[in-house]
Amino acid sequence: QVQLVESGGGLVQAGGSLRLSCAASGRTFSSYAMHWFRQAPGKEREFVAAISWSGGRTFYIDPVQGRFTISRDNAKNTMYLQMDTLRPEDTAVYYCAADAGFPTTHWTHIDYWGQGTQVTVSS
Numbered sequence: 001q002v003q004l005v006e007s008g009g010g011l012v013q014a015g016g017s018l019r020l021s022c023a024a025s026g027r028t029f030s031s032y033a034m035h036w037f038r039q040a041p042g043k044e045r046e047f048v049a050a051i052s053w054s055g056g057r058t059f060y061i062d063p064v065q066g067r068f069t070i071s072r073d074n075a076k077n078t079m080y081l082q083m084d085t086l087r088p089e090d091t092a093v094y095y096c097a098a099d100a101g102f103p104t105t106h107w108t109h110i111d112y113w114g115q116g117t118q119v120t121v122s123s
Contacts (some may be wrong), residue, residue: 002026002112004096009117012086012120016121020081022114023094029057030054031079033102035110036070036081038119045095049081062120063089086121094119 008020021058022034034053041044047072051060058070069082080094097104104110 001033002029002098004022004098004112004114005116006094006096009094009119011120011122014086014088014121014123016086017082017084018086018119020083020094020096020117020119022079022081023102024077024079024098030074032098032100033104034070034072034079035097035099035104037095037097037114038090039091039095039106043092045105045106045107047105048094050105051079052102057072057102057107083101083119088121088123090119091121094118094120 003025005023035050036048037045038048051070051072055072067085072079093116095116097110097113099110
């Protein structure tokens with residue numbers, strides 16, 4: 001088992017930045033590839049970004065490529081998502097997720113979830 005807690009969400013104007021954090025506890029953090037998903041109202045939960053077990057590989061969906069940066073600190077059992085040049089269409093609840101595979105891009109295949117943090121981007 002691994003427990004995940006997100007933080008860092010909030011309200012920001014278009015073009016602004018936010019940094020999300022995901023703190024993990026329980027089983028060995030470095031045993032999991034870490035992921036960010038998001039879910040907007042009325043839409044299916046979608047994959048955003050993933051980082052491999054050691055942090056050496058990352059993977060992003062095209063709409064966030066070049067604007068978002070995923071990273072992890074295995075010594076601190078924490079993952080991050082730096083979000084820059086935010087757009088109104090980035091508005092969603094953002095979820096931290098842990099899975100044995102990399103990348104795991106469909107939400108039904110994820111092993112563990114955080115509770116989510118709201119990100120709202122105003123135009």
